[in-house]
Amino acid sequence: MPDPLRIEALGHRLEVEVQALPVEQVAALRAQWSRCAPDGADTAPATNVPLSDIEDPVRRDYALSSAVTFAAIRQAAGTGVMLHACGVATDTGEVAVLVAPSGTGKTTAAARLCAREFGYVTDETVLIQPDLTVLPYPKPLSVVLEADDPHHKQQHGPDELQLRTPPHSLRAGALLLLDRIDRGGRDEDAPHPATVPTLEPVGLIDAMMTLIPQTSSLTALDQPLTALAQLIVDLGGVQTLYYREIDQTSDLIEQVLNDRGSTPPRFTSVPGSSDPVDTGHTLTDDEELSLQRAPFDDAVVCDDEVLLLAGSVPLRLSGLGATIWLAAEQPMSTPELLDVCRTAHGEHPQAPDLVRSAVDDLVTVGALSPVGR
Template sequence: MLLDAFGCRWRLDVSGLGPDLGPRVEELWSRAAVADESEDGEDGCAAPVFVVTRGSHPGLVVIDGDEQDATDDEVPYAVSRALTFASIVRRTGECLMLHAAGVAAADGSTVALVAASGTGKTTAASRLGRRLGYVTDETVAVEDDLRVRAYPKPLSVVVDPTDPHGKSEHSPDELGLLTAPADLRLVATVVLERTDEVDAPVLEPFALVDAATLVLPQTSALPSLERPLDRLAEVLVAGHGPWRLRYREIEDCATIVAELAAGRTPGGLPEKVEWQWLAGSADPATAAARQQPPPVPPPPGVFVPDLVVEIDTVVVRAPYDDALVSDGAVLVLQDALPTTLPGLAARAWLAATEPTSVARLVEDAEDGLGSHPEAERLVLGAVRSLVEGGLLRAR
């Protein structure tokens, strides 16, 4: 069968699983099947064959060339996991991939519901997909124009709460989920937060850097994109976000999510969030060198990360991969690792584009934030933390 996984076409061959299990796997993936043999996938590649067959001994299965332990009950989930991973690899560097459930209104307006593994994506998709079209319970792939690529895979339901990796597969049709339209576009991204502290669901906007910090671990291969944090910001601010949905039971959120898909929110839409994207200064050779200790003590005037920082110390930004600035806070990617800088740390990092003394950074802080009797101590502490964290270099 020919199927599409968020822009990747595959020719799924499960004939080697036998007359019972093979048709069952095809049934599970029927919502993702495509009939048009003439077009390649979004990645421009003709559909490779994804073969699933019995292994060399009973209890073994070979999935796309990888032999692994799996009972017949475990094979469908193993296929879903492997096919998802293989599709992520193929689309790396091409689109932004969120670990999220996706549901869509009849006009294609799609809401991505972001959550960590095991914290509610599949439950959200299975409940909300009875009112809105089911897009996916696993990976929401967003193109650079905010088009969404559907991935209506079988839903992976945890069988035993004590074993989060033990899951059974159910097709969207078996669960009564609505079919999403063919043309999808992202209109909102929502961070899910299940909590017993609220009686009724609460949809609330929150700061872009805070949202990006939470969502970044729930992406796949984000640093491989051009402008990674800028792309993430565009996705998060869609529909006047970022949004956080705090809830006790996801069933109670159906109306809120449907309204959000329609461009309406309780209390009206907040002002659109502004941000600044800073292109990284690091290159592969610099990044590799930054991870190695200097072979000899550096000569005077050379920037080093472990110098004791005092008020007359000169500092400058260390090479970084990417940065996002919004509302006085900064999110920095360095060696693909994120660091969030609030307040004084953000201001000092932003001001140190060129070699600058700590004393001058104190003046800059007071110029922007007002005088403070502890300004020198506070700025010095922030700069020391930045130097220790490798975000600033001192000489």
Template sequence: MSHQTDPALLDALDALTVTAIGCRVVVGLVGLDAGQRADLATSWAWCEPVLERRPRSECDAVAVLRGDGDDDAPAGADSDAHADASALVVADALDQLTETVTTVVTQLAIDQRRDDLLLLHAGGVADPVTGAVVAYVAPSGHGKTTASRALGRTLGYVTDETVAVDDDGLVVRYPKPLSVRGPAAPGASRPKAQVSPDAAGLRRAPDGPLTLARVVLLDRDPAATEVTVGPIGLAEAAARLFPQISYLGARARPLRRLQALLERTGGLLVVRYAEATTLEPAVRELLAVSAPAATPGGEGPGEATFGLDAHRASPGAPGPTHGGGVLVATAVDDWVADAGSVVVLHRDSLRTLSGIGVAVWHAARAGRTLDESVAAVVREHGLPGDGPEAVARARELVLAAVAELVAAGLVRQR
């Protein structure tokens, strides 16, 4: 690498500054000529791009395009000279560099907004008049950008990557370049082209506030003969959304915030379809319902109370006894109840408890003994059969549930 293109030796860099999820992100550019820098800025045209010289210390990231014969990473890339840049991007080809710049800008913005926004890995479009937004969630490579290209021609393009929403249901727009994968030879891959919304023929979202109206999961099925939309419960919704939310556990009571958002937007829906070009009527129908009024943010729903005496009594249930050791619930990040199940977030792991596991976990939260927990389970679910052996069988089932909860790190015995 020649010293002329080594960012570690430069006091100032050509830089691109863009707005991403409400943050200004500065990327130093090394090895790009004026035309390449202008093309990069054009692809970010809807994110308030500015090309200018910036001190290297003000760059959130530095992107280096290596020239022919530059086989090594920039000198100083791993030295203290780069300590003031939070990310270094080095690429041999321009399309590879522009794709990585998009990824880095998005991640830097997510890092900055992790404490105050719910960050869904989703595309989004808005009603051009009301500003109501449908967020469509999917893993990478499962149709978000394709859906955005199809829907954004008549509805307002919000983003193809990250739908960011606050506790009041307001969406922070991020109309980044669309990351479009072109054709490649079998078994090969190629960088995604970064296509400006203008070049894709998309429509701008309205200038006013954008409000989240619906959250859907994209489920592309080539065999589908029509577009179908159906709801799923909170427990399944949390499990399916969890991998698609950035830094969910970074905020207080994250599951209850998610629960409140889903309740405000009518619950999570699954949209099954064959081709993105068929989605518009279903999305317009979802948007036709008035956007829910934003509600003030707060600490979320109050914690549910639990009392053993409140459980349904079953004939023949043994009364509380003392012994068998005390069960103690481990402190968790958050939990919510849903139709007989409990969803628990603990150390960045999401678990759904059901059946007798719910009663055992609540008993552990109340500091009950093992025998008291057995009695609580029997009162809630009844005995597993008749006769004296049924009581012994109930205890075996509770012991098995306790073992699972202990293995999951949710309960301990003392």
């Protein structure tokens, strides 16, 4: 009876029972996952990952890859920021984290960049701990076989593809958003033709709004928005990498990893509050009400904007909305909020209506709660 397939993923031990498979298929799986094999002397307990009963070995192997990734993410939840990204490492262990949605180039980037210049960290999920340590996940690369069936993917181990091995100790060095411009002509809204690879800085709140959908288990972190913002600051900000051929980006990626002279963005953290408020009232024209921040989990303030998290949904506030929300840490009446807005933004002939409309909007989206006075 063959031993289980033992895998180390994102710092956790997983185990797959493979005794039902033919010997040659077991050997193929072990080859695919060779770089995720734990130290032979390690006896730490492992989480079992069931093997799919799909008969097609190609589809079964891809299903296993997905199941291992999901299991590893569950085990690692709350230990760091996890991003849907490929990770490529220099010979000194500096990792460029290349973030992109599924099906938009992460695997291709890993395969091309790690064939010669960089060490292969992962093509799927990068886990960055608070001290910027990166936990490797050198899983098999999932390569689409048919363009019209994006979930039909064949697994190729990094050893099979002869990808370079990174150093043992890894540390995040840069956060880049991948944006591939199609060869047949660029989107008219794209800021660069990208005939050569181009970098463009991304503001903190814009970067967070782009990154949040590409995270896993972000809300398992204490102060999740603060953790993500601090990561961005620690890495000197986020840049978008526009390119046509990923092979042409190596020098630019090296440059970003070596350049620590950029000025990181600044932000203020607003810890969440779960204090109950009376939401049994609705705003009326003839009733005196105060308004206060509704319960929320975390918020960050940057450049007069607020990014707020309540549950799993981020809410971006700017202008009057941000001013009102920041002022409403304690209950305030609409006239009091009007005075705050006039002080912050100056006089306006329609100020009362504008502030009232902004208050109504904040109540509607659940950022403010009316309380009786």
